[in-house]
Amino acid sequence: xxxxxxxxxxxxxxxxxxxxxxxxxxxxxxxxxxxxxxxxxxxxxxxxxxxxxxxxxxxxxxxxxxxxxxxxxxxxxxxxxxxxxxxxxxxxxxxxxxxxxxxxxxxxxxxxxxxxxxxxxxxxxxxxxxxxxxxxxxxxxxxxxxxxxxxxxxxxxxxxxxxxxxxxxxxxxxxxxxxxxxxxxxxxxxxxxxxxxxxxxxxxxxxxxxxxxxxxxxxxxxxxxxxxxxxxxxxxxxxxxxxxxxxxxxxxxxxxxxxxxxxxxxxxxxxxxxxxxxxxxxxxxxxxxxxxxxxxxxxxxxxxxxxxxxxxxxxxxxxxxxxxxxxxxxxxxxxxxxxxxxxxxxxxxxxxxxxxxxxxxxxxxxxxxxxxxxxxxxxxxxxxxxxxxxxxxxxxxxxxxxxxxxxxxxxxxxxxxxxxxxxxxxxxxxxxxxxxxxx
Numbered sequence: 001x002x003x004x005x006x007x008x009x010x011x012x013x014x015x016x017x018x019x020x021x022x023x024x025x026x027x028x029x030x031x032x033x034x035x036x037x038x039x040x041x042x043x044x045x046x047x048x049x050x051x052x053x054x055x056x057x058x059x060x061x062x063x064x065x066x067x068x069x070x071x072x073x074x075x076x077x078x079x080x081x082x083x084x085x086x087x088x089x090x091x092x093x094x095x096x097x098x099x100x101x102x103x104x105x106x107x108x109x110x111x112x113x114x115x116x117x118x119x120x121x122x123x124x125x126x127x128x129x130x131x132x133x134x135x136x137x138x139x140x141x142x143x144x145x146x147x148x149x150x151x152x153x154x155x156x157x158x159x160x161x162x163x164x165x166x167x168x169x170x171x172x173x174x175x176x177x178x179x180x181x182x183x184x185x186x187x188x189x190x191x192x193x194x195x196x197x198x199x200x201x202x203x204x205x206x207x208x209x210x211x212x213x214x215x216x217x218x219x220x221x222x223x224x225x226x227x228x229x230x231x232x233x234x235x236x237x238x239x240x241x242x243x244x245x246x247x248x249x250x251x252x253x254x255x256x257x258x259x260x261x262x263x264x265x266x267x268x269x270x271x272x273x274x275x276x277x278x279x280x281x282x283x284x285x286x287x288x289x290x291x292x293x294x295x296x297x298x299x300x301x302x303x304x305x306x307x308x309x310x311x312x313x314x315x316x317x318x319x320x321x322x323x324x325x326x327x328x329x330x331x332x333x334x335x336x337x338x339x340x341x342x343x344x345x346x347x348x349x350x351x352x353x354x355x356x357x358x359x360x361x362x363x364x365x366x367x368x369x370x371x372x373x374x375x376x377x378x379x380x381x382x383x384x385x386x387x388x389x390x391x392x393x394x395x396x397x398x399x400x401x402x403x404x405x406x407x408x409x410x411x412x413x414x415x416x417x418x419x420x421x422x423x424x425x426x427x428x429x430x431x432x433x434x435x436x437x438x439x
Contacts, residue, residue, distance in 0.1 A: 013129040013152055017061040018119075019052050020112050020201065021136035022069030022098075027256050027384040030393035030411055031359060036068070038136035039075040040260075041342045041360075043267055043276050044310045044323045047078050048254075049136040050283045057085040057282060059144035061132065062092040065122050067115045069108065072098055077287055084284040097122060111227030117214040123207060131210050135201035139263065140251040141279035147245050148204060154181070157209040157240040158233070161202035163251045171253070172198035173230050177244040183237060188230040197244065200251060203233075209240060250274055256384040257391055261357060264323050264340050268306050293326045301332055317347070331366075339371075348400070355406065358392045365400035373405040376426035380409055 021038035031040055038049040049066075056064055064087055068075060081087075082094030097119045099108050109115040116123075116133070123131060130151065132144060142161075151159035160183060162175050174193045176185040185194070213236045217226045222235045236242065254260045266273040285292060293312030298304055302315040309315070312326040317334035324330075325342045331349035339356040347353060351364045354371035364370065371390045378385035385391065385407050393412035398404070398419060405425030413431045423429055 013148070014127075015059075015061060015130040015132050015148055015204070016123070016126050016128040017056040017064040018116065018123075018131060018133040019049065019056075019064060019066045019136040020115070020133065021049055021066050021075060022072070022109060022115065023137065024070045025137065025255055027381065028260065029257060029381050029384065029409055030391055031257075031260070031357070033393060033412060034071055035074040036070045036072065036137075039078060040137075041325060042139060042254075043264070043281075044308050044325045045285060046276075046281055046283045047075075048139060049075065049079065050281050051139050051141065051279075052134050052136045053079070053082075053085045054280070054282045055134070055140075055142050055144055056132070057087070058142075059132070059148065061144075062087070063126055063128075064094045065097045065119060066094065066136070067109070067112075067119070068096055068098045069115070072096065078284055080284055080287060084282050095122065109227075112229040113214060113217055113232045114227035116210070116229075117218050117227075120211060120214065123211065128207055131205045131207055133203045133205065138201065138251060139254060140200075140247075140249060141281070142202075142247060142249060142251075144202075147202070150245050151204040151243070154243045155241065156204070156243045157206045158236065158242045159204040159245055160186075160233070160242070161200040161245050161247055162197040163200050163247045164196050165198040166196045169193040169196050169198055171255075173201075173233075174198060175244050177246075181243050181245075183242045183244045186230070186234050186237065188234075197246065199230075200247060203229075209236075213240075257357065257381065257389055258385060258387045261340065261355070261387060261389050265321070265338075267308060267323060268321055270306075302330075317349070325360075334364075342394075353390075355388050356390045356392065359394035359396075359412070361395050362392050363397045365398050365402060367400055368398050368402040368404070370398065370402075370404040370408075371406055372403070373425045375406050376424075378407040378409060378428070379426050380428040385409065 024032045025037040040048045042048050087094040173188045175183050175197045176195045178184050217232045252263045254263050296309040296313040298315045303318045305320045307319045308323045310326040313324050313328045315330045316332040317330045319336045322336050322339045327344040328341045330347045333349050334347045334351045336353045339353050341358045342360045344361045345358050346363045348366040350367040352369045356370050375388045388406040390408050392410040396414050399416040402419045403422035407426050408423050409428040411430040414429050418429050
C-alpha cells in the first residue's frame with residue numbers, strides 16, 4: 001500500500017488519532033521538570049512526540065487529538081497548528097485536549113482512560129469507524145496502515161500492537177496471543193511475565209466499542225470504576241474481539257536517564273544502529289523561530305568526530321560521540337565527549353564535558369569539568385541514573401573552574417554559588433542547596 005510515497009494517503013475505514021501526551025515521567029528528572037515527556041528533545045532536532053505524529057501522518061490520519069495535562073505549553077508551542085505533519089486544511093486538523101472546567105465536568109485527568117472519557121464529545125463529533133490511540137512518548141518509526149488493515153480484516157473490536165522485549169518484559173503490559181492472533185490474557189507489569197510481547201501503547205478501537213467500554217469503566221459496571229487504560233483492556237477482553245499485532249522494528253521507551261543516553265549513542269557510528277534519516281521523521285523546526293538557523297560552522301581549531309550537529313552550531317573546540325541541538329557553541333580548547341546538548345548551550349573555552357545531558361540555555365563556564373571521577377549511582381534517582389551521565393537542568397550557569405562528578409543532577413535555577421565547591425559523584429544540587437552524595 002502507499003506506493004513510493006511513505007506518506008501517501010490510502011483508502012480505508014475512517015480513523016482518527018488520539019495521542020496520550022499528558023504525563024511527566026519523573027524518572028527523567030530535570031528533563032521533565034518543566035515539560036511533559038512528549039516534549040523532551042530527542043536526536044538533536046526532534047521532540048519525542050514527533051515520532052507518533054509522523055507515524056500518524058504516514059498512515060493518512062486526518063484528525064488528531066492530543067491529550068495534555070502536565071505543563072503543556074512547550075508541547076503546544078512545538079506542535080503549533082500541525083502543519084509540519086500536514087494536519088491543516090478544510091478536512092485535516094490537530095486539536096489539543098487539556099482538562100477543562102465546565103458545568104458538571106471539572107476534573108483533572110485521573111488516568112488515560114479518564115482522559116479519553118472526558119473527550120468523548122471530540123470522538124463522537126468526528127464519528128470515525130475506528131480510533132487509533134497511541135502514546136506520544138515512545139521513539140519508533142511505524143506505518144500504522146498494516147495495523148489498521150489487520151484490525152478491519154479481523155473485524156476486531158480492539159487491536160493492540162506488541163513488540164518483543166525478552167530482557168525487560170516485566171516493565172510493560174504483557175499480552176498473550178493464541179494461534180488465531182487473539183489476545184487471551186493481558187497483565188500490567190507482571191513480576192514473572194508469561195510472554196515477551198510488550199504493549200506498545202498503540203491501540204485501534206472500534207469507536208462504538210470504545211465509547212461503551214469507557215462508559216462502563218466510568219460507571220463501575222464491572223464492579224468498580226477505573227480510570228486506567230490497562231484495566232479497561234483487561235475487563236473488555238472476555239466479551240470483545242481483541243486481537244494482537246506484532247511489530248518487528250526498533251522501539252524505545254527511554255523512560256530512564258540511562259536509557260535516554262544509551263539510545264542516543266545508537267544514533268552515531270557508521271552505519272548507525274538507528275538511522276533517523278531513514279525514518280523520515282517530521283518536526284516543527286520553526287517553533288518559536290521566524291526563520292531556520294544557519295548551517296553549522298566548524299571553525300579553525302575544531303575537531304568533530306562521530307557526532308550529530310544541528311543547524312546553528314558553532315564549534316571551535318573538540319566534539320566527539322555527541323549530539324548537539326541548534327545553536328550550541330563550543331569554545332576554543334573545550335572538549336565535549338559522549339554528550340547530548342540541547343538548544344543554545346554554551347561551552348566556554350577550556351571546559352571539559354564527558355557524558356553530559358544538558359537542557360537548554362546552560363552555560364558551562366571556562367575551564368569547568370563535568371563527568372569526571374568514580375561512578376557512584378545517583379542518590380536522588382538510583383534506578384534511573386547509574387551509567388555515569390551528568391544531567392543539568394535548563395538555564396543553569398556552571399561557574400568557571402567548577403568540578404562535577406558522575407551521575408550528578410543539577411536542577412534548574414541552581415545558582416553559581418551552589419557549585420563553588422566540587423559536586424561529588426552521585427550528588428544532586430537544587431536552588432535551595434545540595435541533596436545527597438556530599439561525602
